[in-house]
Amino acid sequence: MYSSITDLCYLISTVFFIIGLKRLSSPKTATKGNALAATGMILGILTALFGALGGEPVNNYGVIAVALALGITIGLIAAKKVEMTAMPELVSLFNGFGGAGTLALAVVELVGYLSGVEASFGVLLTVLSALFIGAVSFTGSLVAFGKLKGIWNEKLKLPFSAYINVLLLLIVMIALIYYSINPSAISLGFVLGLIFLSLFYGFSFVSPIGGGDMPVVIAFLNSLTGIGAALAGIVYTNNVMLFGGILVGASGIILTVLMCNAMNRSLAQVLVGNFGGTSSSSSDDGDKVVKEVTMSDLAVQLKYAKRVLVVPGYGLAVAQAQHVCRELEVLLEDEGVEVKYAIHPVAGRMPGHMNVLLAESDVPYEKLLDLDDANKSLEGADVVLVIGANDVVNPAAKTDSGSPIYGMPILEVENAHQVVVFKRSMNPGYAGVQNELFFKDKTKMLFGDAKQSLSGLVKELAEV
Structure with missing residues (x-):
């Protein structure tokens, strides 16, 4: 019963x-x-x-x-x-806790086997796999948390990390299969060694990955945690763990593939930690200068525009400017201006970050354009407001083979008639490369805090 x-x-x-x-x-x-x-x-x-x-x-x-x-x-x-800007860090941390839980369950099972409890090949392979996946998810998520929080020392990575990661992965896979076939060979030393190697692989696999690629990493680590939970469900014959883990693992893999496509990377590159490249850009800023726009001039341009697109980025989230951005949108629409939002799949620090942020300020979902639709709409747009975004609009992704973001699909804002970039300073984006867009003839800069700049723009627009 x-x-x-x-x-x-x-x-x-x-x-x-x-x-x-x-x-x-x-x-x-x-x-x-x-x-x-x-x-x-x-x-x-x-x-x-x-x-x-x-x-x-x-x-x-x-x-x-x-x-x-x-x-x-x-x-x-x-x-x-936790603020919305810190949500990616929270997701990474909670994901790490999930991996740690799977690791703990697997260790408890292995302790039983050390005491003489017999287990079949399938059960042992499942337990050992759960241990490995849980440990990788745990340390990998902690590294991702540190990178997102800005407290991770980027010098903490191994030389030739891609090759080391492949070697570590092969060693662990061989060990899992060997000890599953020979359960009598399992010892305390093996268990401790496997835990160490698995935890270390999580560190070595995530540490070389560039910060700009964190959305892909988060999706992949989330998938690993789901797979680990499913394996734990098999071990403990708990159906809800099994089904829930399968759902999380499958959705995480689908999201990872979508993110990889958005970044023009392969899943194999994720697995070996060969992400975000270390090559430096071949471009040279030299004596290039940027043009600034005044608040009043921009207000006039927007008032008489027919079509305006907003490109939100992490800077918008940091400034908590989504609500005043919505105010600007409503004000422009009252003037008969069509306003939509161009959303890059990896804008922000985690998948869907910008969508959630704008939904928080009641921006209608139909106004959010994905990459392909946004690029079509950008052609011939009167004004594009790039608010806190950088790498996702950087033309170097198409033109500079030496850039670490080369090959990544971007929002082609340069196809609009006028581009205005809201930015605190000329510092490069999260990927660490300068943006050629800032120096183009049709681009103007509006320096300052995004929320204050938008608030001033709303005030100016109301007085035009």
Whole structure:
């Protein structure tokens, strides 16, 4: 009886996950989707806890209750306190915790095998794979967190990292297969060595990856955590872990492929950590100068424009300028100006960062154009406002083979009649390369904090 009820509850929980995941695909339904997925998770946890009552006696509910209370408290505080700009870091950190959980479960199982518990080839391979994937996800996510937070020392990477990563991966794969075939050879030294190698691989695989490629890394690490959870579900015969892990792993892989396409990279390059290149640009700024635009001149241009596109970037998020940007959009539309947003797939620090940011300020979803549609709309646009974006509009991606972003599809803002770049300074973007766009004839710069600049522009526009 307990088994049937447990399976039914797990099935309902999985259905909630699937519907919730589907609703997350649109900002209009994302809130309800998130609530559904959370409900499914709560049901899955309660089913796992109370379902155990139908089997062997469980005496550790006190410890479980403390762990749940601690996790809920941390989650609530993070949800309330963390700003939208820090959301990518939070996602990386939480993803790392998921990997650490998988690692811990695998270690507990291996300790049992060291005590003489027998296991088949399939079970051992599953446990060892869960250990490896969980450890890689843990340390890899911590490195990604450090890079996004700006506290990671970029000098902390191995020379010839791509070759070392391939070698490490081969060693671990061979070890997993060998010890799964020969369980009697498993020792404490092997377990500790595998943990160390797996944790080290997570560091060596993410550390050489450029900051501009973090959206791809986050998607891939998220997929790894899901796969690890699915493997743990197999080991513990827990269906909700299995199904939930499969959903996370599959969606993460799909998102990784989409991000790779957006960056013009291959998944193989992600696996060996050969991302973001280390080559320097062959261009030279020399004595190039930029032209600035005044607030009043820009207000006049916008008032008499027919079509305006906004290209949001991380600078918009940092300045918390999404709400005043929405004010500008409404004001321009009242003047009969068509306003839309050109969204690059990897703008910001994680997949969908700009979409979430603009949805927070009630920008209609139909105004958000993806890369292909945006580039079509950019042709002949009267004015393009590049607010806090840099690498995703850098022409070097098409023209400079020595640039680390060479080959990455970009928003071709240079095809518009006039480009205005909102920027604090002339410092290069996250990829560390200067932007040739700033020096073009049709480009003008508006220096300052994005929120203050937009607020001033709104004021000027209202007085024109």
